[in-house]
Amino acid sequence: MAPKVLISDKLSPAAVQIFKDRGIDVDFQPDVGKDKDKLAEIIGDYDGLAIRSATKATAKIIAAATNLKVIGRAGIGTDNIDKDAASKKGIIVMNTPFGNMITTAEHAIAMMFAVARQIPEASASTHAGKWEKSKFMGVELTGKTLGVIGAGNIGGIVCDRAKGLKMKVVAYDPFLGEEKAKKMGVEKVELDALLARADFITLHVPFTDQTANILSAEAIAKMRPGVRIINCARGGLVDEEALAAALKSGHVAGAAFDVFSQEPATENPLFNLPNVVCTPHLGAATSEAQENVALQVAEQMSDYLLTGAVSNALNMPSVTAEEAKVMGPWLKLSGHLGAFIGQMTDEPIKAINILYDGSVAEMNLSALNCGVIAGIMKKANPDVNMVSAPVIAQERGITISTTNQSKSGVFDGYIKVTVVTDKRERSIAGTVFSDGKPRFIQIKGIQIDAEVGAHMLYTTNEDVPGIIGTLGQTMGENGVNIANFTLGRAEAKGEAIALLYVDDQVPAPVIKKLEKTGMFTQVKPLIFDVA
Known part of the structure; x- marks a missing residue:
């Protein structure tokens, strides 16, 4: 009997077709993920669950998933999946960490430009019929020092783009070796040194117990006056109350945030402050990235259900199709x-x-x-x-x-x-x-x-x-x-x-x-x- 997969969020038709072409029995119900009771009622019929961010794979849903073998998240973040419950039940949790790397990195660069030149505020002022040319004095990026916290896949792309903008790049990443840093053309430093030297700071780390509030009130106090902070990674990496106070005091000159500690963010200490650029978690929101992650998750889930190959799993070692044959x-x-x-x-x-x-x-x-x-x-x-x-x-x-x-x-x-x-x-x-x-x-x-x-x-x-x-x-x-x-x-x-x-x-x-x-x-x- 062919494996059966439920797609409970909006996914590209091309992804649906990949499942069909691979011989998977696919059930495309893009709105059922918003109905947790309905999802719990039907999930027991499926071997795989393909989702985006709307579906919440809670412990209750996982408990009802009597046949489920794999959950595939089209995207990086898996905060909407109870990974502990999935692991205890033997369900593999996959994501697609590479499909939106460029898109997210580009958004961080765009946000850096926006806060450096106060583009959103200047645009709103001009749309209002004002001509406040002297009000929106910006700063150049050329020659400035960019501090990158997390120099992995996305952070590495940001480093590369920043070098193209003739910025000096310093990076803090415990897993970044000296040799790799040299190849990237960045200077590896400790966090305190980065805070003291950077004109701009951008974050590209996951949210963990170690990274929660990595930019705390104490860390912000160590930054050089006039610093600008960009966060397009995960909410909760920055103490938003402390940052708001530093923005009001002028110690921090500006901030650009795409992610927040509570989402959807209808209220936040950073809202309505001058020279703070906010976007609604748009890091992966390009047509190219949405298509890429959808196709990737369909391929990964199909590979696992049909051949046992494991790719980009968060709770299981990856095993390629070639490895699966030999091993x-x-x-x-x-x-x-x-x-x-x-x-x-x-x-x-x-x-x-x-x-x-x-x-x-x-x-x-x-x-x-x-x-x-x-x-x-x-x-x-x-x-x-x-x-x-x-x-x-x-x-x-x-x-x-x-x-x-x-x-x-x-x-x-x-x-x-x-x-x-x-x-x-x-x-x-x-x-x-x-x-x-x-x-x-x-x-x-x-x-x-x-x-x-x-x-x-x-x-x-x-x-x-x-x-x-x-x-x-x-x-x-x-x-x-x-x-x-x-x-x-x-x-x-x-x-x-x-x-x-x-x-x-x-x-x-x-x-x-x-x-x-x-x-x-x-x-x-x-x-x-x-x-």
């Missing part, structure tokens, strides 16, 4: 390894250590980590997946560590998973053969070669004669067919293990019979998702 068997293996340990472990897990060796160490390890963690967590929560598992692990205080190393053995690549509890450590390793089938190659340090089946039986015992006969006879007498039988031991007369791949789940009475023989220290039926 598919390894992702299955990671889940199987996690599932084995998860089913074998009854006590609380303190840590999960994952080793990647050889060729697999060059792959997308973040995605493989998610596969391992999901496999482990499925015992406690069968509905867990690669999105929700890391969230659950974090909530439980489980430490995740990853090591990758060059080829160290006979296998081209392998994954080894070790879990740590208060009582013990337990490990398993596996690889993918040339036929694309995952195999278990080591359990508890004992070498094996076991194909993974939907139903398996794991036993441990002392290495003594009669184990194979007892297992075979008990299975045969009770109608359990063995598809594959693997043995391994640490040393002669030492600990040994057996892993049986059987056609159907081993019934509980058969498990009891094996335990009563007294030959086994452990008898454990296992189930794996091999679909």
